[in-house]
Amino acid sequence: MHFSLKFILLVVALSVLPLCLEGQIVVPKTSSEFNADSIRRDYDNRPFFGLYKDNYFTVGTSMGEGRPNQANSDVKFQVSIAQRLTRSVLPFHSYLFLFYSQRCMWNVFENSLPVHDINFNPGIGLSKLLINHNRLVGKITFLVEHESNGRSRMASRSWNKISISGAVYLDPNLMVHGKYWIPIIDGGNNKDILRYSGLCQAGLQAVSNDQRWVLSLTLVKREGWNLNYNTIVDLGYRLRKNDNQFLVLHFYNGYGESLLDYNKFHSRIRFGLLIKPKFFSDF
Secondary structure, eight states, rough: OOOOHHHHHHHHHHSSSSOOOOOOOOOSSSSTTTOHHHHHHHHSSOOOHHHOOOEEEEEEEEEEHHHHSSSTTEEEEEEEEEOOEEEEETTGGEEEEEEEEEEEEETTTSSOOOOEEEEEEEEEEEEEEEEETTTTEEEEEEEEEEOOOOOGGGGGGGGEEEEEEEEEETTTTEEEEEEEEEEEEEOTTTTTTTHHOOOOEEEEEEEOOOOEEEEEEEEEEOOSSSEEEEEEEEEEEEEEEOOOOEEEEEEESOOOSSSTTTTTOOEEEEEEEEOOOSSSBBB
């Protein structure tokens, strides 16, 4: 079987496995510590508002383009939040939530510090918490989301996704995740976006035993049966033991880093501050 087909099947499999858990609940060590009702009750009593994906502020430059300069260096930052709308009262003890992410590419080294592109990503999702032998082992989420850059005319980019995502917590220090989406492309200037921003993704996140280091790897499979994907790697170091703030080294290699330049290849490395959920992140 071709590697690309295996990759897509892996993503789909990860997305539909019997999973459980919203990302900030700690995995119990023994089945006697919690049962299904107490796990849901613990989650119901947590704050409705919180972080969704990673929040970060980074600065860096392109790789393989000579010395850093104002044309190949920039700032990239993301704000991502979620509002849980219900407790576990929906069918199958699922939860309804709203989320919003905003990613910005900012040319701070050019005159007048122009913002190059801002990507807006609102949506609504239904998340299912599953429990296996009174242990939390992951989660599964159904999403309807929109992404656009709010620009007009030839700079306008827009598309929508109906997606299913899943995460499996292999142990308290390792999580694998996958996401597959059905695209609805309504932007007239980005009809070929699947060739660059892909149809699915898979990855992992690992945390050191002392909770100080975190490593994330995400591969976004672009359209086609050949071996093509965008690579995102984050290596973070927690500043203080009980904080959720990290120094982070962020690497992006491929297409689709921003909607405006979705069809342009970039290989960039950046350094900055990462703020992430207390447990594993969403992707």
